[in-house]
Amino acid sequence: MAKCLVTFLPENISVEAEQGTSIKQIANSIGIALKSTCGEEGTCGRCAVKVKGGKVINLGGNLSSRLRKTGHVLACRTLVEEDVVVEIPKESRLDEHQVLVEETPEKGVLAEKELDLLSGYEFDPICRTVYLELSPPTITENASDFTRLTAELRKHLDCQHVRMPLPILRTLAETLRGADWKVSVSVVRFRDTAHVVNIQPGDTTALSYGLAVDVGTTTVVAYLVNLHTGEVVGKAGTYNKQAIYGDDVISRIIYANEPNGLERLHEAVIGTVNELVDKLCTEHQVDRTNINVAVTAGNTTMAHLFLGLPPKYIRLDPYIPTAADLPPATAKELGLSINPEAWVFSFPAVASYVGGDIVSGILCTRVSQSDQMTLFIDIGTNGEMVLGNRDFMMTCACSAGPAFEGGG
Amino acid sequence: MAKCLVTFLPENISVEAEQGTSIKQIANSIGIALKSTCGEEGTCGRCAVKVKGGKVINLGGNLSSRLRKTGHVLACRTLVEEDVVVEIPKESRLDEHQVLVEETPEKGVLAEKELDLLSGYEFDPICRTVYLELSPPTITENASDFTRLTAELRKHLDCQHVRMPLPILRTLAETLRGADWKVSVSVVRFRDTAHVVNIQPGDTTALSYGLAVDVGTTTVVAYLVNLHTGEVVGKAGTYNKQAIYGDDVISRIIYANEPNGLERLHEAVIGTVNELVDKLCTEHQVDRTNINVAVTAGNTTMAHLFLGLPPKYIRLDPYIPTAADLPPATAKELGLSINPEAWVFSFPAVASYVGGDIVSGILCTRVSQSDQMTLFIDIGTNGEMVLGNRDFMMTCACSAGPAFEGGG
Structure with a gap:
């Protein structure tokens, strides 16, 4: 297949693409995000661009006569034939939206409300970090490393069982001996079991963090919380990278049915959260592997895509999600760039169109x-x-x- | 580095190797297993071979004067310098051992004993497969797929919670609809939770299997058990592929401390079990992905290596294992070629030198x-x-x- 050089204005960025590729796909490939509601079906008319030079094949589609008269075409329905120059108007760009990240003013209604919302809740994080000083083993007191650690842990935590994933168990012997038997153990409590997610030498109880993520259809906002003090140390928001595949849940569900569509949408939202983690960790000098738990809330479709679950039947009569009570997963299963053993919880949904975001709102208010x-x-x-x-x-x-x- | 052509007799197999490599490593690389107790330290004298032609560097080591006089050298302490011909005597070969797989005679003491051992135990497998016929969802009865499945499952199983790993949840919607809502669900019960490990269309309750593995230092024996009938459908035994790295637990522990030693030993025993799985599944026409649970027993060092845990401190005063109460793992974590979501249990050990094999024997007798x-x-x-x-x-x-x- 012949290659074409495609230049985007006003950025004046050029990229090589295969002949026959749509302008929208080429723009996506270099991170220029265009609006789309229809999953690239040519029906929403939002990705209008202007071809300033070079030959293209215009497959038509739904575009207002005003835009057609001014030489615009739909980026998703226009294929490049040779080297072309394309101008992308402001109106077609996704990043012309504004991301709202709540600010906490010193005074005023919002601040009061915020205090009201939080004040009634005790500080009892789902992930706790406990500093332990173990007695070294002797020839007569020769319990295994795991038994030694859990016996001490139970003195500090009320839990029936303790489980430790293999990757942590595999390094336990050297971690304990390298730390002279003084370690900080982070555990996520789930039902009657404490799940160990991190073991570090010395007292690092003050350095354990949690991530709360609002996974919106258009924007994603993350809060970095110190799990020792309960303080929200930072907030950051950005566009949901899924938006290039359609800008409402229905177009995302349609796109998820395309070949590799679900994988792309899953990776896009995980990539979005990872970008926020990067930003927060850099700004607040936090080691990303000290983020030991994450909690997310989103509408049912967003929650499905976040976990890589197919949202197909949310859209089809009788509108059934795969799960409403969503299972916890580990960061490594999802590809989140925090502690790989961290647990990631999703707020449960009520139904296909009333999600965990609403449940969390009701809980909070x-x-x-x-x-x-x-x-x-x-x-x-x-x-x-x-x-x-x-x-x-x-x-x-x-x-x-x-x-x-x-x-x- | 120059290449040398090394020919092994009496097989008359030739292989290219880098100049300066030991004869033992070259033999290992093509699957010729030599005895060794010392972890290739040149002290056990078991890997004696005869160089019939070509130049080598002999680094010496502990070899009987009788063997030295007849022109033998230690394979682990002899490095190839140019093209050489090496004869491997029967006595130095690992495969001259005999693997004992118990046979069940029609009559006699062993058969009676076997009946005695099993007769007192009820048939209550840790993994059960249940056939469910679900009612399809409607606009008024629109619970999620997961809720629909678990509600029906609870009618058949006594368990407080049901968990489903993401890979199974991700295919649940299509599996249920493709099977017209009639599926067989395999669950492993652990504490108060039923863990779903397999969902298949139709009634496959008769096709669920378990694997019981005796992980010995020298030999590994596997039993394939039909979990519907309790019948042992097949047995197979072979050498533990770890034996090329030393033939008792101490030499294995020493080898595990070498760079990548632990990974090699872990992969060797997993590879050994996978070979037995291959053999059993082919012989008895069983789909390997229908093996939904495995139970292993071995001495404490073997159990550590099977899970990839470092055995180092089992050998050093005061002789402490990483864990005696070994955690269950999944087949995919370990690399076992059965259902990737299958749970793999290890019998708990008592101490560093009294392992799960003894515990299982005491339970059984x-x-x-x-x-x-x-x-x-x-x-x-x-x-x-x-x-x-x-x-x-x-x-x-x-x-x-x-x-x-x-x-x-």
Whole structure:
């Protein structure tokens, strides 16, 4: 297949691509993200670009006559035939959105609210780090390393069982002896078992971190939390890299059915979170392998894609997710660039269109514990409402983004 | 580095090797296994070979004057300098050992004993396969696939929780729909949780298998068990491929300290079990991915190497294993070529030199439940004894192999 040189304006970036490739795919390949709602079906009309020179094949599609008259084409339906120059208007770019990361003002309503939301909860992190000073083994007191460690751990933690993954067990003997039997052990408690996720020499209890991630359809926001103090040490937000494959959940579900579509969407959202981890760890000088647990919340489709579960039947009658009560996974299973043995929890969903983001919101605002009737509203690319009190709760959802964006 | 052509007799197999490589390493590389007790230190004198032509560098070592006079050298201490011809005597070959796989005669003492040993135990396999016919979801009865499956599963199994690993959850939606909601689910019960390890379309309850493995220092024996009937459908034994790195536990522990030594020993024993799995599955026409659980027993060092745990401190005063209560692992973590999600259990050890093989023997013979005083003896490369009854048990161990082999 012949190669074509494609130049994008106003960046003036050039890239070689195979003849017959769509302009949208070429733009994606070098990180220029174009809007799309239709999963590259040529129906949403959002990826309009202008070909300034060179020959292309225009397969048509849904584009307003105004844009057609001004020489625009759909990037997803236009294939390059030879060297071409393409101008990408501001309106077609994904990064013209604005990511909202809540700021905590010194005074004011938001700050008060935030205090209200958190004050009622005790600080009891799902991952605890305990500093242990073990007595070295002798010829008469010769329990195994694992038994020695867990016996001491049980004095500090209330748990019936202790499990340790093989990679940590494989280094246990040298870690204990290298640290002169003084180590910090991080455990994630799940049901009646303490799962060891990290063992480090010396007292590193103050250096254990957790990550809370809001996985939105359009934006992803991560909070880095010190698990010793409970302090939120940093926040960062960015676009969900999945957006290049469609900008609402339905177009993502459609794209997930394409060959390798699910893998690409999974890698895109994991890549997005990893970018935020990079940023937070650099800014706050935190070793990424000290992030020992992560908790994520998102709508049901986002939660499926985050775990690599196929969202196909969320869209088809009778609208069934693979799982609503989502299982914990390890960071290494998902490809998250934190401690590979860290546990990653997903907030449970209610149904296909009421996800873990709403459940976490209800938990946080305590609608379900209040006598007062409350209306809880989440306005995002998808919008959800919950009405209720301690006696009952009703919920519904719809696609809200287009109402604000004037499209859809 | 110059290449030398090394020819082994009487096989008359030739192989290219780098100048300066030891004859033992070259023989190992093409699967000719030589005896060794010393971890290639030149002290055990077991790998004697005869150089029939070509120049070598003989670094000396411990070899009887009788063998020296007849032109023998130690393969581990002799480096090739140019093209050479090497004769390997029968006495130096590992495969001159005989692997003992118990046969079940039609009549006689062994058969009676075998019945005695098994008859007292109920058939209650750790992995059960249950056939489920689920009702398809509707718009009003729209629970998630996972909830639908587990609700039905709980009707058949007594367990508090159900967990499903991500790879199985990722295919659940298509498996259920492709099977018209009729599936067989294999679960391993561990503590209060049923862990799903396999889901197959239709009723495959009769096709679920377990593997029991005796991981010996010299030989490895595997039993393939039908988990539906409890029948032992096949047995197979072979040499532990680790033997090329030393033929008792001490020389293996020494070798494990070499660079990549532990990885090689781990891969060698896993490779040995995989060879037996191949043989059993071919002979009995069993799909290897239907082996849903494995149970292994071995001395403490073998159990460590099987899991990839460093055995170093088993040998050093005060003789401490990494773990005696060994954790279950998955087949994919270990590289076993059965169902990748299968759980692999290791019998717990008592101490560094009394392993899970002895524990399984005591369980099976019920020494610990009897009023009678019993002496339990395991004669292997390592020998162990247990004396006791329901009130007490004492145990000791020593290196027994050399007593029978006239060496050590």
